[in-house]
Amino acid sequence: MTKHGDPDRILALLWRHSGKGDGRPVPGRKPKLTVDDVVAAAVALADAEGLAAVSMNRVATALGVGTMTLYTYAPSKADLVDLMVDALLVEKALPGPGEARPVGWRAQVRLYADVTVAQYRAHPWLRHVSVVRPPVGPGMLADSEYVLSTVSGLGLVAAETNAAAESITAFVLATAALEADAAELERTTAQTNDSWWHDRDRLWQDYFDPARYPTMNAVWHAGGFDSSTHEAMVRSHAFGLARLLDGIELGRVY
Structure with a gap:
């Protein structure tokens, strides 16, 4: 760069x-x-x-x-x-002050998460752009304003409100980067991620030792790995975000 x-x-x-x-x-x-x-x-x-x-x-x-x-x-x-990057952030068009938005702070966070993940999947190259030094344009500020506004009414002090917003942003961007990675790999290799794993089925037959990996074996036989790679990614994202919001809702984190 x-x-x-x-x-x-x-x-x-x-x-x-x-x-x-x-x-x-x-x-x-x-x-x-x-x-x-x-x-x-x-x-x-x-x-x-x-x-x-x-x-x-x-x-x-x-x-x-x-x-x-x-x-x-x-x-x-x-x-x-x-x-x-900022042009794409502007395109997200998240609700601004006084504009209609989902009811409830959790639903508002999920809107941010869904829009962000969808955008990274549509533009996989976004995962290669630093979020540590973002473009300080209208898109970035609108994004930050929206996320802060979703947690501003939870009774947290200012520093905690900012920490909660940054935690949400960090989780969502990490998930979005995984989605982007999956999309980019499928584009550049012309092979689905499920097909990639299928080509390596012999791992389980020839090299996997249940005694060495007992927890993985138990989860496998209980159906924990039955979903497609995309379904598993979506489920993990939803589960992780919900648990993060549970923790924020408990109150002060310091």
């Missing part, structure tokens, strides 16, 4: 629709492209071939412009990726 450019420049680009600057490269005659055009082309390329395929040259070629022209819209690939 290339380094980011000027922080003020990328902030202006991320917030180009805020009314405080539209992110145009230069004033004067209207350019043939917009930042939105560049971002859309980059997202389409990443969806089709993965994030590694996204380069300034490839995106410029897709748009029919010179590579140097593209740098007037996005100063670097790292900045372009920030724009791509």
Whole structure:
């Protein structure tokens, strides 16, 4: 990944629709492209071939412009990726302040989880993007605002409210990354994950020793592994999220 450019420049680009600057490269005659055009082309390329395929040259070629022209819209690939990620976060369109939302904080959290996992599965390259230094744009803030709002009425102090929101976000993003990994592997190998495991059935016949793995053997014979890989992933996500919310609901964590 290339380094980011000027922080003020990328902030202006991320917030180009805020009314405080539209992110145009230069004033004067209207350019043939917009930042939105560049971002859309980059997202389409990443969806089709993965994030590694996204380069300034490839995106410029897709748009029919010179590579140097593209740098007037996005100063670097790292900045372009920030724009791509925040654009997708904006697309999540989670309910904002005063907008209709599911009844009950748990249902609101599940909405966030479902939308996030679905987006990672649709755009598997998202799992390769750092969440430690996210794009500080409107999409990221809207995401954070929504998750905080789901737990803000639980009677926790401010630090606990933030910790609860961050715990939810961490769990959901980890699950979403697993879903994205599964989707990306199926795309790049043209083989389902169930088929991959089926090809390795001899593991259980030739190498698995019930005496060495008694717990796994017991769970297996009790039907614990009967689901497809996708069904098991969905079930684990639902179970883990529910238990996390149970813990948050118990009250203060410090």
